[in-house]
Amino acid sequence: MRFDLTDLRLFLHIVETGSITAGAERSAMALASASARVRGMEDALGVPLLERFRRGVRPTPAGRAVVHHARLVLHQLERMRGELAEYAKGLKGHVRLLSNTAAINEFLPDALAGFLADNPSIDIDLEERPSHAIVEAVAAGLADLGVVADMVDLGGLETRPFRSDRLVAVLPLSHRLAGRDQISFADLLDEPFVGLSAGSALQDYLNGHATRAGRSLSYRVRVRGPVALCRLVERGVGVGIVPETAALRALDSGALRVMPLSDPWAPRLLVLCARNFADLSAHARRLVDSLSENAPAPL
Structure with missing residues (x-):
């Protein structure tokens, strides 16, 4: 051979x-x-x-x-x-990192930009997947590290806190439910949704909660990112659910209502996961240390 x-x-x-x-x-x-x-x-x-x-x-x-x-x-x-x-x-290192939607859109770009600038000898292969698929891939050795919501079954993987994340509902200001202080996912299931594209980890997560409620989400349109989703919601196309950080960025127009979800799964801690942090390559351990800086306390 x-x-x-x-x-x-x-x-x-x-x-x-x-x-x-x-x-x-x-x-x-x-x-x-x-x-x-x-x-x-x-x-x-x-x-x-x-x-x-x-x-x-x-x-x-x-x-x-x-x-x-x-x-x-x-x-x-x-x-x-x-x-x-x-x-x-000049010896290049390579780290394969899998991430859910919230982290890949809201937190990883800035964190990785600083790390890559400081570590020109390390390349990162970043891919978006649902949290449960990330756990399976890391456990099987298909990736070095993952960033997942801590509510997923992590099996025997080791974890470290990364960032806190809360899912919120976004509605047009004129919507009949927009006057509430908070809203539940069940309250939105009869509404037309603006969703994220097929394959989005966050959308798969929401579809799973709808299925467990014996329902399915009705999409009027699906887009690639949470900012575009918010823009369509504020124009009255439908309602949506996005990470709070994305919703707050879209508030500049004043035509969007951001409402906390009352569901227990809405506040999430995003964690780094690996089979064994001590067994990672030096490049991957350096990335873990960088991403763990300023990590929040567990929820």
Whole structure:
């Protein structure tokens, strides 16, 4: 067998995305080259590593074994890079970070900008996912770190506080419910919603609460970010639920009513999670220390 690190990273990306095309894109590789590398790995082993379907791929038992060992090899490589970074100028480290909607829109941009400016030898692969999917990925070794709401089942992962976050309802000032001091999620379930795009971690979270209430949200339109959502709400398109920080930024027009949600799940603590913080690479531990600065106390 002559697998190189590019082969191993590519194979992990293919398995993580469930697609050779998406895995090739994540690896910055042409599809033809990615397919040839996978075939080369399978030829070298003499067994198929992927089951191929019309809508994607999944690993065979042999492929799952390759995934396990690829994670171990690449994790050890990152640890080596971190330990050698002090001695080897230009040696790049890589940290994979998954985040829910609230953190990726409201808190991480500023926090990561400062960290990356101070650490030019570290690259970060940042991806948005729902909190429960982040926990699964970190536990499986598919990511170094995650930022999730602490109300999700964290299993055996270690955590550190990151930021506090509260979900609020946003309504047009003329809405019949806008005069209340606070409102519950149940009070809004009959209203037309302005939501976030499919795949948004926050929208998946809200859809889950609606499902548990035996209902579903009725969307008039779905947009990519909370600021655009607020702009449509203030024009009377519907109601919405966003992080409080995003809602407060949109108050400048004076046409928006921001109302606290009375539901117990509305106030949330966002936490950093990892399988074992002490076992992270030096680059990842440095990122954890930076993101943990000025963290709030648990709710």
